[in-house]
Amino acid sequence: xxxxxxxxxxxxxxxxxxxxxxxxxxxxxxxxxxxxxxxxxxxxxxxxxxxxxxxxxxxxxxxxxxxxxxxxxxxxxxxxxxxxxxxxxxxxxxxxxxxxxxxxxxxxxxxxxxxxxxxxxxxxxxxxxxxxxxxxxxx
Amino acid sequence: xxxxxxxxxxxxxxxxxxxxxxxxxxxxxxxxxxxxxxxxxxxxxxxxxxxxxxxxxxxxxxxxxxxxxxxxxxxxxxxxxxxxxxxxxxxxxxxxxxxxxxxxxxxxxxxxxxxxxxxxxxxxxxxxxxxxxxxxxxx
DNA sequence: TCCCATACTTGACGACTCCAAGCTTTTTCT
DNA sequence: AGAAAAAGCTTGGAGTCGTCAAGTATGGGA
Numbered sequence: 001x002x003x004x005x006x007x008x009x010x011x012x013x014x015x016x017x018x019x020x021x022x023x024x025x026x027x028x029x030x031x032x033x034x035x036x037x038x039x040x041x042x043x044x045x046x047x048x049x050x051x052x053x054x055x056x057x058x059x060x061x062x063x064x065x066x067x068x069x070x071x072x073x074x075x076x077x078x079x080x081x082x083x084x085x086x087x088x089x090x091x092x093x094x095x096x097x098x099x100x101x102x103x104x105x106x107x108x109x110x111x112x113x114x115x116x117x118x119x120x121x122x123x124x125x126x127x128x129x130x131x132x133x134x135x136x137x138x139x
Numbered sequence: 140x141x142x143x144x145x146x147x148x149x150x151x152x153x154x155x156x157x158x159x160x161x162x163x164x165x166x167x168x169x170x171x172x173x174x175x176x177x178x179x180x181x182x183x184x185x186x187x188x189x190x191x192x193x194x195x196x197x198x199x200x201x202x203x204x205x206x207x208x209x210x211x212x213x214x215x216x217x218x219x220x221x222x223x224x225x226x227x228x229x230x231x232x233x234x235x236x237x238x239x240x241x242x243x244x245x246x247x248x249x250x251x252x253x254x255x256x257x258x259x260x261x262x263x264x265x266x267x268x269x270x271x272x273x274x275x276x277x278x
Numbered sequence: 279t280c281c282c283a284t285a286c287t288t289g290a291c292g293a294c295t296c297c298a299a300g301c302t303t304t305t306t307c308t
Numbered sequence: 309a310g311a312a313a314a315a316g317c318t319t320g321g322a323g324t325c326g327t328c329a330a331g332t333a334t335g336g337g338a
Contacts, residue, residue, distance in 0.1 A: 035293065035294085036293095036294095037293080037294060037295095063294090063295070063296085064295065064296055064297080066295085066296075066297085067294070067295055067296075070293090070294075070295085071294090074293095089303080089304070090302085090303060090304090091302070091303045091304065092303095
């Protein structure tokens with residue numbers, strides 16, 4: 001196995017792991033009445049920090065701002081988030097989790113972290129994995 | 140950082156790495172005239188092995204068989220794949236890369252493997268990463 | 279032969295995504 | 309201050325993606 005095909009194998013493994021985790025969480029998304037894209041958006045909302053603006057959410061999701069409008073509409077309708085104009089700049093809308101949204105996000109994170117293939121690794125292995133991934137992503 | 144949030148961090152890292160790789164390849168997909176889903180399908184076609192049937196492709200992509208019909212239509216129209224009935228069972232259609240398809244796939248794989256954040260790791264680190272990911276995925 | 283399972287296709291519908299255009303609010307320039 | 313430019317969000321249109329249900333053709337077994 002030469003260097004190129006090792007990287008190729010790693011790409012496949014990373015992709016497979018990401019998809020496998022998604023698949024394990026599908027039933028929870030169904031129970032919450034949300035889709036994959038909505039779950040991604042919920043995932044971005046930190047329960048303990050100030051909510052992002054629409055534009056910041058678009059940057060985090062790497063999508064068009066108008067897509068965030070579409071997603072926020074649905075999350076708001078489900079009462080998982082609120083969308084309020086910022087006091088200092090009324091052009092921007094700030095997204096914030098509701099209590100129901102926090103509960104939904106908690107269920108999502110709980111299911112993902114317990115069911116992902118990563119959970120099968122020991123703590124030492126997870127620490128090693130964290131080191132390698134962090135190095136690759138920040139180098 | 141407790142065990143749960145370590146797993147959470149790892150999930151974010153794996154997801155971020157998968158997305159980062161996609162993003163680095165976007166321009167190549169544009170040049171090839173294909174979308175993300177079509178690139179995924181092309182990625183599944185082994186240039187050195189017998190092509191899969193539509194159904195096998197659907198299983199590999201974890202999607203509905205009718206979606207493969209849709210994707211194969213476009214790949215065939217772009218002259219990247221052929222779709223021929225299998226001789227022994229004319230119900231099944233076998234997908235195969237054309238020369239142009241092989242070239243397109245090579246460009247895709249080449250761009251992905253050289254631009255992915257994983258490529259920043261040394262060979263030893265990649266081997267370690269491969270061991271950890273394989274263990275998680277097969278355990 | 280008749281029945282049924284398998285493989286693919288088609289049509290319908292909803293979800294996702296981008297782009298271009300429009301509106302409101304803020305900032306900048308004169 | 310007033311006009312112009314910029315920023316942020318929303319709307320409308322189009323194309324892609326994905327599933328489900330129904331239809332067609334082929335293969336296999338009673």
